[in-house]
Amino acid sequence: MPEENKLKSTIREYAETLVIAIILALVIRTFVVQAFKIPSGSMIPTLNIGDHILVNKFIYGVRLPFTDVTLIPIREPHRGDIIVFRFPKDESKDFIKRVVGLPGDTIEVKNKELYLNGQKQEESYAIHEDDNPAHSVPDRDNFGPVSVPKDSYFVMGDNRDHSLDSRFWGFVDFSKIKGQAFIIYWSWDGEASWVRWNRIGKLIH
Numbered sequence: 001m002p003e004e005n006k007l008k009s010t011i012r013e014y015a016e017t018l019v020i021a022i023i024l025a026l027v028i029r030t031f032v033v034q035a036f037k038i039p040s041g042s043m044i045p046t047l048n049i050g051d052h053i054l055v056n057k058f059i060y061g062v063r064l065p066f067t068d069v070t071l072i073p074i075r076e077p078h079r080g081d082i083i084v085f086r087f088p089k090d091e092s093k094d095f096i097k098r099v100v101g102l103p104g105d106t107i108e109v110k111n112k113e114l115y116l117n118g119q120k121q122e123e124s125y126a127i128h129e130d131d132n133p134a135h136s137v138p139d140r141d142n143f144g145p146v147s148v149p150k151d152s153y154f155v156m157g158d159n160r161d162h163s164l165d166s167r168f169w170g171f172v173d174f175s176k177i178k179g180q181a182f183i184i185y186w187s188w189d190g191e192a193s194w195v196r197w198n199r200i201g202k203l204i205h
Contacts, residue, residue, distance in 0.1 A: 042157035057179035068175035101154030108144035
C-alpha cells in the first residue's frame with residue numbers, strides 16, 4: 001500500500017476512534033453519570049467546598065434527552081438521598097441538597113429541629129452553626145407546617161443555618177432532578193491549596 005494511502009487509513013482510524021469515544025462520553029454523561037463540583041458550604045459536613053462528585057443519572061429513570069420526560073422510570077427518590085437538580089428559580093443553575101420530604105409528607109421546622117409528619121427527626125448529618133437565639137431567622141429556624149405536593153420533594157442542606165433550600169424557595173419537582181450523588185472522586189482544599197486525599201473515593205450518604 002502506498003505511504004499516502006497508509007497515512008489516510010491511519011488518520012481515518014484515529015478519527016473514527018475519536019468520534020466513537022465522543023459519542024460514548026455524551027451517552028454516558030446524558031444517561032448514566034455526570035461530574036459536578038461543590039461550590040458552596042451548604043452541605044457541610046457531608047460535602048465540602050471543592051469536592052468533585054459523580055452523580056448517578058440513571059437511578060431515577062431514563063429521560064428523553066434535552067427534555068424533562070422520563071421514558072423508563074426506575075425508582076423515586078428516597079428520604080436521605082442527596083440529589084442534584086435544576087434550581088427552581090433559575091434553571092441554568094444546578095443545586096445539591098438532601099431529600100427530607102416526599103410527596104404527601106408534612107414538613108415543619110421548630111426551633112431548628114425538623115419534624116416529619118409530626119415526629120421529630122434525628123439527623124446525625126445535620127449541623128447548626130448559629131446557636132444564638134437572638135439570631136433566629138424566620139423560615140430558617142421556624143417553618144411550616146407545609147404539605148409536599150404530588151411529584152415534588154422538600155430538600156434541605158445539611159449545613160442548616162447556611163443553606164438556601166426548600167424553606168426559602170419551595171419544592172423540587174421530580175422532572176427537575178438530574179440524579180443522586182454517590183461518590184467523591186476528587187477534592188481540592190482551596191484555602192490550603194492541597195488535595196484532600198482522605199476524601200477521594202468516599203461514598204456519599
